[in-house]
Amino acid sequence: MNTEIRQLEPRELWNKFADLNAIPRPSKKEEGVIAFMKNFGKNLGLETIVDAVGNVIIKKPASPGMENRTTIVMQSHLDMVHQKNNDTVFDFENQGIEMYVDGDWVRAKGTTLGADNGLGVATIMAVLESSTIQHPAIEALFTIDEETGMTGAKGLKGGLLEGKILLNLDTEEDDEIGVGCAGGIDVTATRTYNEEETPEFKIGFSIEVKGLQGGHSGMQIHEGLGNANKIMNRLLFDGFENFGLRISEIDGGSLRNAIPRESKAIVAIDAIHENTFLAEINDHAEIIKSELKTMEPDLKIEVSKVETPEFIMDLGVQEGFTRAMYAAQNGVYRMSADIPDLVETSNNIAKVVVKEGEIYVGCLTRSSVESSKTDLANTLRSTFELTGCEVEFSGDYPGWTPNMKSPILKVLSKIYKDMNGEEAHVAACHAGLECGILGQNYPEMDMISFGPTIKGAHSPDERAQISSAQKYWKFVLEILKQIPAK
Structure with a gap:
């Protein structure tokens, strides 16, 4: 062949x-x-x-x-x-x-x-x-x-x-x-949560982010490429206040050193808000696609009705998780002051999994300056610890x-x-x-x-x-x- x-x-x-x-x-x-x-x-x-x-x-x-x-x-x-x-x-x-x-x-x-x-x-x-x-x-x-x-x-x-x-x-x-070259460290946030039975008045939807280019989380981190995990979080954020949205599952990204191209979420919303939910999430999707149209012309955000999930995420944990995901640094953190056009420090929110009472967020933080790498890793640690996650540093390697x-x-x-x-x-x-x-x-x-x-x-x-x-x-x-x- x-x-x-x-x-x-x-x-x-x-x-x-x-x-x-x-x-x-x-x-x-x-x-x-x-x-x-x-x-x-x-x-x-x-x-x-x-x-x-x-x-x-x-x-x-x-x-x-x-x-x-x-x-x-x-x-x-x-x-x-x-x-x-x-x-x-x-x-x-x-x-x-x-x-x-x-x-x-x-x-x-x-x-x-x-x-x-x-x-x-x-x-x-x-x-x-x-x-x-x-x-x-x-x-x-x-x-x-x-x-x-x-x-x-x-x-x-x-x-x-x-x-x-x-x-x-x-x-x-x-x-x-x-x-x-840059050194790196894996920053992994995890926690458990209580699942709740989905109330009868809710209906299920699938939300998919796909068609992104992805790429190297070091060499291309400065290019303005879309991160499927961050896009998904934008779509879910404030969903409870607006539609009674509750998260059942999220599966986004894969490898720590690849910018995530795809993410899928299963959610439940109040049936009474179905038409408003579809109109507003599609409007939000068009705004995001317009923002990224130059770098991500093939981005697709698809929303479809599915069977109502049996279980949903604890509401307090959901609210903390979506806010931590919004606050967590993704992309360039600092450019080098010594070498023109060189990214000094960055983070890639590479993988997000929410399922069956467990949250997993995997990041790869890179820097050519050890102290800056530690600074950003601690920034991420603080962000996720504030929402009750345990944060582990691993795989540390020097530049x-x-x-x-x-x-x-x-x-x-x-x-x-x-x-x-x-x-x-x-x-x-x-x-x-x-x-x-x-x-x-x-x-x-x-x-x-x-x-x-x-x-x-x-x-x-x-x-x-x-x-x-x-x-x-x-x-x-x-x-x-x-x-x-x-």
């Missing part, structure tokens, strides 16, 4: 990407892809290690004549974000990604593509397999679980790697050289502090300018790269990040640019040639 992908240039890159995308590789369920990578290294006759947490390390000696060059670590993560359109039937745990060519782009059929970070993995695989590419000694590091906790990077022990330079291949703009005097930065900047006739954009990003974590056990390693252009990561609109992959591949080959001597 991916035959046309295998015909793209550079074939060595796209063929390895097609091989990889045939292997299901959801975060925290990477057993299949770990075995695949282990067999790949062993079949090449290269030293292959699987560490205690599941990271795969494959070591390849230098090409003839390159033995005096500094040993490098080429690093990418094996897992991918699994998102699909609501009408797409797909089993991520058992099916390979179905790809197709759309002009200058490679896309997937209704799902995420896995170019993040599959193209990086495929790049390293192609280099390891080649007998003609010139390169220094390579330690290929394939980490696990980058997308849902970075536990692979956190679990990598010191002493396994000897390389002094790390090339991270997880940047998503081909004119950018990454020198820093990567930029080093503008990095020796490998100078090498890559010169190569890029020589190849393209213009300066590369040297920048920190608001995504979470593994460099900051890896640097804890390898503090002397000189790190840099780059990659091909990928758009719409963490959403079914994810796409990889073919012409950019060609540009990027040439850049990789030249970098390998010009790694400095030891």
Whole structure:
């Protein structure tokens, strides 16, 4: 099914990407892809290690004549974000990604593509397999679980790697050289509540928010994209005062690092207010769609009558919950004062579930400044604790502090300018790269990040640019040639 992908240039890159995308590789369920990578290294006759947490390390000696060059670590993560359109039937745990060519782009059929970070993995695989590419000694590091906790990077022990330079291949703009990134922390609010039997005079409605673009909760958090959980809360807010609205269930969003695209609620309202409710909620929906029409032209808000739910949420908890959801920060909290146009601190209200007497709100807070990350996390904690929730902080990981005097930065900047006739954009990003974590056990390693252009990561609109992959591949080959001597 991916035959046309295998015909793209550079074939060595796209063929390895097609091989990889045939292997299901959801975060925290990477057993299949770990075995695949282990067999790949062993079949090449290269030293292959699987560490205690599941990271795969494959070591390849230098090409003839390159033995005096500094040993490098080429690093990418094996897992991918699994998102699909609501009408797409797909089993991520058992099916390979179905790809197709759309002009200058490679896309997937209704799902995420896995170019993040599959193209990086495929790049390293192609280099390891080649007998003609010139390169220094390579330690290929394939980490696990980058997308849902970075536990692979956190679990990598010191002493396994000897390389002094790390090339991270997880940047998503081909004119950018990454020198820093944000850290993150999961903020999770939970509480229980009493369910009440729905009074006989109430009728049931379903409210659905769908058609949003979604996207990367770090790289795209500043773009003004709609958040389905916040939109749903706007629709429910003050519903009790106006229509006797009571919440039965809410299910919105999915992954912590994806801007939520969909949310569905089941509610009960006073039957006497049916016509007023429908008129006002549809008016409210049109206002929201008008606000977001530039960024979210496909937003749909659908209201339909359903069987009256048997149970509804305790009213006092409902009122506190909807107010906390309104007050909770979503989006950009602070822009960097030091780096132009860089988001310093943000939050994504990623997942909201209200059902059977339990509330769950999951957020991912990011910042390139540790104190600001803590400040926003405490802001969210306070907001939800005021309404009776228990709030847990977990998955804390550090940012990567930029080093503008990095020796490998100078090498890559010169190569890029020589190849393209213009300066590369040297920048920190608001995504979470593994460099900051890896640097804890390898503090002397000189790190840099780059990659091909990928758009719409963490959403079914994810796409990889073919012409950019060609540009990027040439850049990789030249970098390998010009790694400095030891």
